[in-house]
Amino acid sequence: MNTSIQEDGVRDAQQFGNDDGKPLLASQKMVREVAKSSKTSASFNFINSIIGSGVIGLPYSLNQAGLPLGLLLLVLVAFITDYSIILLIKGGNLSGTNSYQSLVRSTFGLTGYLVLSLLQFLYPFIAMISYNIITGDTLVKVFLRIPGVGPDNLLAERHFVIALSTLLFTLPLSLFRDVSKLAKVSFLSMVLTVVILFIVIIRAATLGPNIPPTENAWVFARWNAIQAVGVMSFAFICHHNSFMIYASLKDPNLSNWSRVTHVSVGSALIISALFAAAGYATFTGYTQGDIFENYCKNDDLATFGRFCFCISIITTYPLECFVTREVVSNVVFNGALNIYSHVAVTLLVVGTCTALSLTYDCLGIVLVLNGVISATPLIFIIPSACYLKLSTERWFNCENRIPCLLLIAGVFVMITGFIMAVMFPQDCSHGDEMFYCSASNRSSSTSTPAAELLLGNSTSFRCHIVAS
Template sequence: MQAPWGIVDAERSWYVSAEEPEEAEAEELSPLLSNELYRQESPGVSFGFSVFNLMNAIMGSGILGLAYVMAHTGILGFSFLLLIVALLASYSVHLLLSMCIQTAVTSYEDLGLFAFGLPGKVMVAGTILIQNIGAMSSYLLIIKTELPATISEFLSGDHTGSWYLDGQTLLIIICVGIVFPLALLPKIGFLGYTSSLSFFFMVFFALVIVIKKWSIPCPLPLIYAEQYFQISNATDDCKPKLFHFSKESVYAIPTMAFSFLCHTSILPIYCELQSPSKKRMQNATHTAIALSFLIYFISALFGYLTFYDKVASELLQGYSIYLPRDVVILTVKLCILFAVLLTVPLIHFPARKALMMMFFSNFPFSWICHSLITLALNIIIVLLALYVPDIRNIFGVVGSSTSACLIFVFPGLFYLKLSREDFLSWKKLGAFVLLIFGILVGNFSLALIIFNWINK
C-alpha cells in the first residue's frame, strides 16, 4: 500500500436516498457528483489517469515481500490466494461505491460517520492512522537495510564500522534532515508529482527482476552471506514448489492485503473522475487491480525462481549479496530508495489528518500543533523502523489488522448498516461474507504471527 494519492477536499452534502437504488439506478450520478458547482471547479480526470492514480495508490513496499510469500505458499498456492484477495478487494470497492452513491460522502471517514456516528468516524480514522504508520515504517525499514548496502557498492576498500554504512545512523540523519522538513509542509504540492515516479520505479523493478533471473545461478554459490540466508548448493533447492505451507505461510494473506490496499483513495478518485458513474469507476478499479495483480505476480514469480526457498523477506537483499556491483541492480536500488524517501513525507499528510480528526477536529489550525503531531509521527515510525527486525513483521501485523479492516471488514459492515436491501439479497450476503472473512482471517493470522514470535 502506498500513499492515498488523488485526494481532494470536495464539497460535502449529507444526502440519503429515500430508498435503496435499483440496479438500473446504480449507474446514475450521485447527488454530490452531479452538483453543478463541483463540475465547474473540476473538469474531471480521464479514465486512463484514474486507472494510473489507483495503481499508484495500490503499489508500494508490498511488492518487495511477495516473493517471500510465494516461497512459503508455492506457486499455485500463492496464485490462488493472491487472486482471492484481489477479487475481494475489487468487490469491497464495489460496496464502497454503492455507499458513496447512496450517501454522497467523499471520504472513508465520513462513511464511518454516516454508518455509526462519531465513534464510526474515529474508528476509521484510527485505522487509517495505524495503516499509514505501518506503511511509513516499512519504507523506512527499506532505507535502513538498503541504503548502507548501496553506499558500500560505490566504495572501494574496507569501510567496516564507518558511520555512513550504519543503517540506523543513516536512517536518523535522513528522517531529521529530509523526511521531517518535507512532512512539515502545509500542502503536498510537488510531492504528489514525485509520488508518480515511484509507480514507474516499481514497474522498472519488476522488469529487472525478470531480466536478472538468469544472472544468478542455481544452486546459489556458497558465499559469505549467512546473515541473510542459510546457503546451500543442493540441486534440490532449484525445484519450484507448486504448494508449500509452513509457519511462515501465515504472512501470506496479510502481506497481500497490505499490498492491495487503495480503499482510502477510492472515493476521492471517484470524485475526480470525468463523467463519474459507478460503472465507469468500477471498470477503472477492475483495470487497476488486474494490472497490479499482473505486476505483483510477475515480480513474485521471478523473484522466487531466482532464489527459491532462500529468498529474503525483503527481496532486494538477495540481489545485494549475489549481484553486489551490478549497474542495473544498483540503478533499481537508487530508484526505489528515491521513491521511498519522497513517499514517506507524503504519507504523513493523511496520517496527520486522521490524527487531527480524532483529537483536534474542533480546533483551528495551529503551527505548533501541526509541528508537534508531525514530530510525534516521525518519532514513532523511526522507532518502529529501528527496532522491528524484519519487514515481514510490519506486513504481517498491519496487514492482518488495519489492512483487513479497511479492505474487508469496514466495507462489509458499513454496507450491512446502510443498505436497505433485504438481508438475503446477493449484495448483502456478499457483504456479510466479506465481513466474516476479514474478521476470521485477520484475527487468525494475527494470532499465529504472535504465536510464532513467542515460540522464537
C-alpha cells in the same frame, strides 16, 4: 441495489445537478469543488499507493502459501480489493459522506468511527515505519558499493541514512497539502517499480538456476497460506486514501472511479504477480520478507535495484503521511487544519515514525501483523459491513451475497492470521549474507566484474553446489 436506496440516490443526483444521471449524493457536489486530477493522474497516485513496501514481501508470501496457490490468492486479493474499493465509494454516495471515517460514523456511530480511525491511522503509520526500515537497510548497501565508503563511514550507518532521507526527502514531500501535486512523483515511482521488476526477472534467469531449490519448492499449497493473505492484503491495501484520490478527480462519479480502480488494481496485480513469481523462483524456500536481503552485497545489478526501490518508497511515503494526517485532522481538529497545525501534525507523525524505525529493524513481522490487523479489516470487513448496514435487503439476498462472504472471510483471515503470526513468527536474518554469497566471495578472484554483473557470479554458485 435495492429500490428505496436507488430512489433516494436519484433524487439527490437531481437535486445537485448530476450530469450523467447516476445516483450520486451531496458528497458528489462537495468533491467537485476541490477536484484537480485527471483520471490518469489519479491512477498514478492510486497505483503508487498500492505498490509500496508491501511488494517487497510478495515473494515471501509465495514461500508461505506455495507458488500455484499463492498466485491464485494474489489474484483473489486483487479482485476483492477492486470490488471493495468501488463498494466503499458506493457506500459513501449512498450515505452522503465523502470520507472513510464519515461513512463509518454514519453507519455505526461513534464507536465504529473511532475503531475505523484507529485502523486507518495504524495502517499507513506502520507502513511509513516499514518504509524507513527499508530505506535505512537498503541505502546502506547501496552506499557501501561506492568506492571509499567503508563500514566505518557515516553513510554505512542506517540511523544516519534514515534521518538524512527523512530531512531531505520524505518530510518536505509530506508537507504538501494537495495530494494531486504528487502525481508526477507517483509517475516516477511507477517507472522505477517497473525497472525493479525487470531486475528481479533478469536475476531469476541468471541467478536462480545456480541456487539449489529447497525441498518441496514447487508444491501446490502450504499450510501457512493464511499468513500469505495477510502479506498480500498489506501489499494491496489502498482503501485508506480512496476517498482522498476520488475527491481529487476533475469529474468524480462512479463510472470514472470504476475505470480508475480497474486500471490501478489491474496494473498493480500484473506488476505484483510478476515480481512475486520471479522473486520466489530465484530463491524458493530461502526467500526472505525483504527480497533484497536475498541478493548478495557485491551484486551491482541488485544494488541498482535497491537504489531504485528506495527512491520509489521515498516517493510513496508522503501518500501514507497524507492519510495519517487526515485521520488526526478529523478526530482532533474536526477536519480543519490551518497552516500551523498542518505543519505541527506532519512533524509529529513523521518524527514519531522516524524514531520508531530507528529502534526496530526487522521487516517481515511488520508486514504480516500490519496485514492481518489493519489491512484485512480495511479491505474485507469494514466496506462490506457498511454496505450491508446501508442496504435494506436481507444479507444473503442476491446483491448482498458477495459483501456478506467478504465480511465472513475477513474475520476468519484476521483472527487466524494473527494467531499464526504470533505462534509462527518469521525469522529475521537482517543484514546476514546468504550461504551462496559466501561461496561467491571465496571464488570471486576467478570471475571478471562484467561476468559477475551479467551472471550474478554463476561460476562460484555452481562450484558451491557441486561441492555440497
